[in-house]
Amino acid sequence: MNFNFSERMQSIRASEIRELLKLTEKPDIISFAGGLPAPELFPLKEIEEIASKVIIKQGQGALQYSTTEGYNLLRQIICEQRIKPGATKPTPDNILITSGSQQALDFTGKLFINKGDVIICESPSYLGAINAFKAYEPTFIEVPMDEDGIIIEKLEEILEKYPKAKFIYTIPDYQNPSGITLAVERRKKLVSLAEKYHIPIIEDSPYSELALEGEVYPSIKSFDKNGYVIQLGTFSKTFCPGFRIGWIYAEEEVLQKYILIKQGADLQCSTLDQRIVAHYMEKYCLDTHINKIIEVYKKRRNIMIDSMIKFFPKDIKFTHSKGGLFTWVELKEHMNSAELLKEALEVNVAFVPGASFFPNGGKHNYFRLNYSNMSEDKIAEGIERLGNLLKKYY
Numbered sequence: 001m002n003f004n005f006s007e008r009m010q011s012i013r014a015s016e017i018r019e020l021l022k023l024t025e026k027p028d029i030i031s032f033a034g035g036l037p038a039p040e041l042f043p044l045k046e047i048e049e050i051a052s053k054v055i056i057k058q059g060q061g062a063l064q065y066s067t068t069e070g071y072n073l074l075r076q077i078i079c080e081q082r083i084k085p086g087a088t089k090p091t092p093d094n095i096l097i098t099s100g101s102q103q104a105l106d107f108t109g110k111l112f113i114n115k116g117d118v119i120i121c122e123s124p125s126y127l128g129a130i131n132a133f134k135a136y137e138p139t140f141i142e143v144p145m146d147e148d149g150i151i152i153e154k155l156e157e158i159l160e161k162y163p164k165a166k167f168i169y170t171i172p173d174y175q176n177p178s179g180i181t182l183a184v185e186r187r188k189k190l191v192s193l194a195e196k197y198h199i200p201i202i203e204d205s206p207y208s209e210l211a212l213e214g215e216v217y218p219s220i221k222s223f224d225k226n227g228y229v230i231q232l233g234t235f236s237k238t239f240c241p242g243f244r245i246g247w248i249y250a251e252e253e254v255l256q257k258y259i260l261i262k263q264g265a266d267l268q269c270s271t272l273d274q275r276i277v278a279h280y281m282e283k284y285c286l287d288t289h290i291n292k293i294i295e296v297y298k299k300r301r302n303i304m305i306d307s308m309i310k311f312f313p314k315d316i317k318f319t320h321s322k323g324g325l326f327t328w329v330e331l332k333e334h335m336n337s338a339e340l341l342k343e344a345l346e347v348n349v350a351f352v353p354g355a356s357f358f359p360n361g362g363k364h365n366y367f368r369l370n371y372s373n374m375s376e377d378k379i380a381e382g383i384e385r386l387g388n389l390l391k392k393y394y
């Protein structure tokens with residue numbers, strides 16, 4: 001079609017990988033590709049009970065338009081149950097309900113980025129954020145990470161060079177894709193750098209409550225006394241992604257701008273869905289549900305890591321994530337994980353090649369494995385098949 005599309009669409013292209021990953025929908029595939037929660041853990045009975053109560057008792061209100069900020073009870077529950085108090089304590093006025101945190105990422109791009117502006121992110125970073133930001137045509141500057149997350153000295157060098165960068169985007173807990181967690185001291189340092197350079201931090205936290213082992217670190221936001229951190233949360237990984245309910249936690253002044261953007265985008269999130277989620281959380285304990293999720297994911301993560309140790313060539317490096325949904329694999333430098341994916345699909349195994357997690361491209365020798373969505377025996381089987389493929393190259 002010969003329409004005169006906007007220039008920004010040139011940076012948003014369907015990737016070859018996306019086409020390949022469509023094959024993961026085949027029924028016999030063992031897919032480590034998506035970031036999908038285990039659907040068998042969705043609390044169907046309880047949701048059925050709550051949904052029918054909401055319709056019976058509040059039907060007209062629940063099916064009507066409602067405020068852009070979101071259902072007040074839900075915002076209150078988020079403040080009381082999901083956000084641990086830190087330097088400041090949120091009130092519902094600090095919370096905007098969004099259509100998953102993906103929408104919050106898009107809004108962040110809209111709020112901050114003019115064409116060509118510098119934004120700073122981890123290397124690698126979340127593919128969905130990279131794509132959301134790309135629509136606003138920024139220049140991405142990637143900060144290298146080690147096993148404790150973003151390397152602060154490198155970040156400081158970048159900030160010296162680009163003091164007008166628009167924001168620092170980070171996924172500090174069990175990062176997607178690497179599974180890496182940012183050390184506590186670095187979290188504090190990040191806040192002081194944000195203050196020094198007057199640059200906001202976008203703290204994307206979908207996995208912070210999915211600690212499979214070890215200490216749970218305080219959020220970056222919890223160290224933020226002066227409103228430099230905009231925190232994104234979601235119920236996608238701790239409840240059900242299908243509701244598409246996430247939130248932005250920010251100072252009121254900043255939140256007001258996000259609210260204006262939300263008005264222009266879709267007016268509000270579904271009134272019905274917000275009420276179902278809120279009344280579920282009012283009656284049932286989400287922490288108890290999260291503990292069930294953790295129990296299952298921990299077993300799956302252990303099977304995956306143990307199988308990798310058993311079946312992968314010894315020279316292959318991978319992260320032993322302490323939470324979240326992913327492990328990240330590094331191959332020999334000259335290897336291309338997209339080529340490996342083609343071979344893997346022939347033996348009915350899928351993963352996501354790593355190149356798309358680097359906004360400036362160039363790194364082809366990584367891939368991401370998800371362990372939340374497949375049963376334990378499929379995980380063991382899939383990793384053995386992958387290991388057999390990899391042995392040819394080592």
Ligand SMILES: Cc1ncc(COP(=O)(O)O)c(C=O)c1O
Pocket residue numbers: 035099100101102103126128171176204206233234235236241245246
């Ligand atoms: C780091 C990160 N941010 C945001 C999202 C989007 O989540 P949501 O379902 O809340 O839109 C994901 C989903 O996988 C993610 O991994």
